Amino acid sequence: MGTAEITNKLWFGTFYNGLTDCVNHLLCKLSCFCAAVLISQKPKKEEAEHPVTTKKKSKEEIEAAKALKIKKKEEEEQQRWRWWGLFVFLYARCVGGGCMNLFMKERWEEDKYEDGVKWKFLEHRGPFFPPEYQHLPDNVNFYYNGKVVKLGLAAEEVALFFAQMLDHEYTTKDVFRNNFFKDWRKEMTLEERVLISDLNKCDFQELHTMHKEKVEARKAMSKEEKLVMKEANQKIVEEYGFCILDHHRERIGNFKIEPPGLFRGRGEHPKQGMLKKRIQPEDVIINCGKKSCIPEPPAGHHWKEVRHDNTVTWLASWTENVQGSCKYVMLNPSSKLKGEKDWEKYEVARRLKSCVNGIRQQYQQDIKSKQMETRQRAVALYFIDKLALRAGNEKEEGETADTVGCCSLRVEHITLHDLLEDKECVVEFDFLGKDCIRYYNKVPVTKRTCLLNKHLSSLLPGLTAKVFRTFNASITLQEQLQQLSNMTDNPTEKLLSYNRANRAVAVLCNHQRVPPKTFDQSMANLQSKIDGRREQLALAKSELKLAKKEVKAHSSDSKLQAVVERKKKAVQRCEEQLMKMEVQATNREENKQIALGTSKLNYLDPRISVAWCKNMEVPLDKIYNKSQRDKFAWAVDMTGADFIF
DNA sequence: AGCGGCACTTAGAAAATATCGG
DNA sequence: CCGATATTTTCTAAGTGCCGCT
Numbered sequence: 001m002g003t004a005e006i007t008n009k010l011w012f013g014t015f016y017n018g019l020t021d022c023v024n025h026l027l028c029k030l031s032c033f034c035a036a037v038l039i040s041q042k043p044k045k046e047e048a049e050h051p052v053t054t055k056k057k058s059k060e061e062i063e064a065a066k067a068l069k070i071k072k073k074e075e076e077e078q079q080r081w082r083w084w085g086l087f088v089f090l091y092a093r094c095v096g097g098g099c100m101n102l103f104m105k106e107r108w109e110e111d112k113y114e115d116g117v118k119w120k121f122l123e124h125r126g127p128f129f130p131p132e133y134q135h136l137p138d139n140v141n142f143y144y145n146g147k148v149v150k151l152g153l154a155a156e157e158v159a160l161f162f163a164q165m166l167d168h169e170y171t172t173k174d175v176f177r178n179n180f181f182k183d184w185r186k187e188m189t190l191e192e193r194v195l196i197s198d199l200n201k202c203d204f205q206e207l208h209t210m211h212k213e214k215v216e217a218r219k220a221m222s223k224e225e226k227l228v229m230k231e232a233n234q235k236i237v238e239e240y241g242f243c244i245l246d247h248h249r250e251r252i253g254n255f256k257i258e259p260p261g262l263f264r265g266r267g268e269h270p271k272q273g274m275l276k277k278r279i280q281p282e283d284v285i286i287n288c289g290k291k292s293c294i295p296e297p298p299a300g301h302h303w304k305e306v307r308h309d310n311t312v313t314w315l316a317s318w319t320e321n322v323q324g325s326c327k328y329v330m331l332n333p334s335s336k337l338k339g340e341k342d343w344e345k346y347e348v349a350r351r352l353k354s355c356v357n358g359i360r361q362q363y364q365q366d367i368k369s370k371q372m373e374t375r376q377r378a379v380a381l382y383f384i385d386k387l388a389l390r391a392g393n394e395k396e397e398g399e400t401a402d403t404v405g406c407c408s409l410r411v412e413h414i415t416l417h418d419l420l421e422d423k424e425c426v427v428e429f430d431f432l433g434k435d436c437i438r439y440y441n442k443v444p445v446t447k448r449t450c451l452l453n454k455h456l457s458s459l460l461p462g463l464t465a466k467v468f469r470t471f472n473a474s475i476t477l478q479e480q481l482q483q484l485s486n487m488t489d490n491p492t493e494k495l496l497s498y499n500r501a502n503r504a505v506a507v508l509c510n511h512q513r514v515p516p517k518t519f520d521q522s523m524a525n526l527q528s529k530i531d532g533r534r535e536q537l538a539l540a541k542s543e544l545k546l547a548k549k550e551v552k553a554h555s556s557d558s559k560l561q562a563v564v565e566r567k568k569k570a571v572q573r574c575e576e577q578l579m580k581m582e583v584q585a586t587n588r589e590e591n592k593q594i595a596l597g598t599s600k601l602n603y604l605d606p607r608i609s610v611a612w613c614k615n616m617e618v619p620l621d622k623i624y625n626k627s628q629r630d631k632f633a634w635a636v637d638m639t640g641a642d643f644i645f
Numbered sequence: 646a647g648c649g650g651c652a653c654t655t656a657g658a659a660a661a662t663a664t665c666g667g
Numbered sequence: 668c669c670g671a672t673a674t675t676t677t678c679t680a681a682g683t684g685c686c687g688c689t
Contacts, residue, residue, distance in 0.1 A: 258679065266657080266680065312652065320679095326651065327679085341653085390655095393683060394648095400681080434682055435656055453684070466654085466683060513657065522672070529666095595657070597675095602655055625675065 081248040083336040084343070084634040116311040118337060122288050124243035124252065126295030126303075127316045127329050128236060129281070130259040133157040140210045143203035144196055154187040158275060161262045163207035170264065176273035180262055183275035243315060243331070244292070251332035252315065257284070263322045267401035267436025274322050283318045313337050323399070333601075334630035343634055346605040348462040349471040350645055355460055356471065360385065362459075377452055380406050384468050387441065388508045390434060391452070391465035403432045406465070407452065437512050473505045473603035478645045480504045481612050492583050494616050498609075498623055499587055505599045513595040523588065530581050537574040544571050600628070606635035611643035 113120070133153065141148045142159055151159060162171065162180055170176045181199045188196065196202065221229070240255045260278040265271055281301035288294060290308045297303050304318075314328040331337050352359075363385075366378030383389050384406050392405020404413060413431035420426040420442060429441045456463040480501030485494055516522075544567040551560045606624075610632070613620045620629065620636065629636060 254678075256678090264658090264680080269680095314652075317652095323680090325680095328652070330653080338654095345654090391683065395682090403681085405682085435658095435680075437657085464684065511656080518672080525672090598656060627676075 079249070080633060081250070081336055082633075082637065083340065084638055088638045118313050119245050119310050120289070121246050121292060122243060122310070122315065123292035124255075124288060124295060124315050125240050126286055126297065127284060128240040128256045129279075129298055130257060133278075136160070136207065136210070140206050142207060143205075145201045146203070149192075149195065151192060152189050155184065155189070155192050157260070158184045158187045159202075159204060160207055160211070161260070161275075163204035164211045165262065166204060166208045170262075170272065173272065175268070175270065176262075179271060179273035180275070183273075187275070245331070245335070245337070248336070250335045250337075253330050253332045255315075255329055257318070258320075258327065265401060267403070267432060269401045270398055271322055271400075277321045279318050285317050287312065287315055287317070332630075333627070334633065339631070339634050342631075345467075345470060346474065346607070346645075349467055349474055349605070351460060352463060352467055352471045353475065353645065356385075359459055373451065377455055380452055381456075381465075384465050385472065387429075388469045388472050388510075389439075390469070401432070401436050403434060403436055405433060433510065437510060439510050469509060470603055470605075473509060473599055474605040474608060474645050476505050476508060477501050477604050478608050481608070485612070485616060487616065490579075491618065491622075492580050494618050495622055496583050496587055498612070498618075499596065500590070502596045502600060502604070503590060503594055505604060506594045506596050509599055509603060511595045511598045512593055515592050519592060523585070526581065526585050526588070530578065530585065533574065533578045533581060537571065537578055540567065540571045540574050543567050601631070605645050606632035607639040607643045608645050610635050610639040611641055614639075614641040 133156075135153060136156060142151055142156070143149065162184070165171050177199055185193050185196070241252050242249050243252055244250075257279045258276070261276050263269075263271055263274045263276050281297040282304055284303055285305045285307060286295055286303050287307050287309055289310070294306055295303075314330050316329040318327055319325070320327050333339070333342075359381075363378040363381045366374050367382065369375045369378065384391070390405035392408035394408060395403075404410065409429075409431060413429060415428040415430075417426040417428060418424065420428070423442075426442050429439055431439055433439045453464045456465065456467075481498065484497040484500055486497075489497065544564070547560065547564045547567045551564055554560060609623055610620065612618070613623065624632065
């Protein structure tokens with residue numbers, strides 16, 4: 001590589017990255033200004049095009065709405081921070097020479113901020129607080145032992161939390177009820193506490209009914225009312241939902257403070273039903289840039305603390321009272337901070353690809369090791385790799401539901417069979433994993449923890465137990481897509497193949513869901529639709545036959561010929577619709593207990609999917625919705641059809 | 646060297662919204 | 668256009684992994 005070229009790149013790198021603050025800032029301001037002008041002009045335009053007849057207006061309105069949508073899209077696209085731009089640029093220039101992964105990658109790493117620094121400038125409005133609780137209307141009553149009891153504000157609010165959940169299974173569980181009652185009593189006045197001593201004598205029915213009515217009323221709102229609500233919400237998002245990070249406006253993920261309520265732990269959680277208390281500004285730590293405006297706390301309040309820590313990515317945090325854990329306000333997945341990290345994750349997984357064979361050989365060896373520790377490590381790694389189990393960190397006993405991962409499996413979770421269902425040496429797993437999802441699997445094995453991660457990172461920098469899940473998920477997707485999809489398939493079949501590949505990964509990672517309550521019913525509905533369509537098709541076919549006969553009889557009458565054509569089209573349309581529905585039925589049936597979203601969002605290198613779409617000529621929006629396209633914008637932008645994981 | 650806590654990713658449920666088909 | 672159903676978004680719990688402290 002010539003010196004001139006290097007110099008050139010370095011210059012560009014410096015230029016791009018260091019682009020003096022004021023110039024960069026100016027550009028940013030300019031683009032914001034332009035957007036503001038465009039927005040402020042829009043209503044005027046619509047007004048100008050106003051009058052004429054109602055029918056025409058509505059048509060025009062539709063057109064205008066469409067144009068507006070496109071414009072908005074373009075604007076968004078223009079405002080998108082293409083933080084991966086330098087990489088793509090350099091890669092494009094260098095890929096011919098094949099030097100990218102060494103020289104340029106290093107250059108790229110160097111250009112990032114110094115160790116641990118995540119940003120230089122960060123400004124935001126602080127989190128958004130839920131509204132204060134308002135007393136119940138006078139005609140809605142809580143009864144104790146059959147008598148009306150007017151509760152104080154605090155106790156009433158908590159009573160309503162319980163009342164709202166009355167339809168939920170939670171409220172029938174002893175643990176939930178006991179925890180709730182204990183915490184509820186803490187919120188009562190002395191008088192209330194003396195009176196209310198038995199949850200079974202509490203009647204929340206009126207509160208429950210009121211809540212349900214409110215929900216119904218919200219559903220039944222007129223279009224106009226809904227629009228008003230929507231606009232009000234958008235205003236909140238506009239104000240609190242964004243921050244400025246290093247000159248770019250970025251969407252915040254969860255800018256709303258979690259409202260108070262009853263803790264809904266998963267599975268047999270010992271703390272379910274406990275009161276999750278209301279968070280005050282006095283509980284909240286704000287994190288922002290030193291030079292930025294400090295967000296204003298709600299009137300009459302102050303923040304717990306304001307700090308300027310640019311080695312972390314959160315904008316605000318508070319400690320939650322049920323588990324004592326920290327909650328954070330962080331950026332949306334489409335942001336640079338999240339996207340870059342995501343990209344990095346997949347790069348580590350790809351690096352594993354080149355050395356996974358060696359690692360596998362080694363743990364097979366280590367399984368025979370004389371040292372107990374080495375042997376245990378090897379077995380754990382074997383299962384993490386083969387079954388995509390999670391690492392299984394230690395948890396405090398009694399504080400959470402009893403769930404395990406690979407390194408925390410206990411004897412009772414495993415049964416060893418010398419022979420099971422014709423297979424030798426079978427390990428039977430049965431345990432509750434993350435979110436209390438049951439893992440059940442029978443695995444034939446061949447005859448012959450923090451320590452684990454340390455060992456892994458010595459094999460490959462950045463390698464940890466969870467990388468195996470990412471790696472095996474992504475590589476499985478790639479292989480399955482390769483095996484299942486054909487260029488000659490129609491679009492519907494192609495999508496089925498994609499879903500099946502995705503499904504293979506979800507099964508591997510044990511991503512489950514409870515089948516929707518309406519599943520059987522909706523399946524039956526679809527089936528009857530299919531049957532109906534079949535009959536229709538048969539009818540259309542016989543009609544076509546008849547029409548053809550007619551043509552033959554009356555030697556090529558042009559009118560009759562046209563009828564035949566029409567009938568042919570009808571048959572075709574019918575066949576297409578039938579095929580679509582049948583594929584839909586297959587897909588839905590196969591998806592009954594499987595959730596695809598988690599793997600798509602967290603485990604599958606998006607570049608595999610983008611490349612597949614390009615190769616198969618499938619539009620990207622068939623497999624990624626808007627927020628997925630936003631999250632993976634970096635991959636969409638930089639990936640060609642030739643990408644291989 | 647072991648542990649507790651902090652920061653961040655991953656997860657399924659539920660709510661909200663869009664789409665479909667009669 | 669309207670209700671049922673499907674999809675998307677929101678919500679927040681539940682994991683992983685590492686760092687700094689003792």
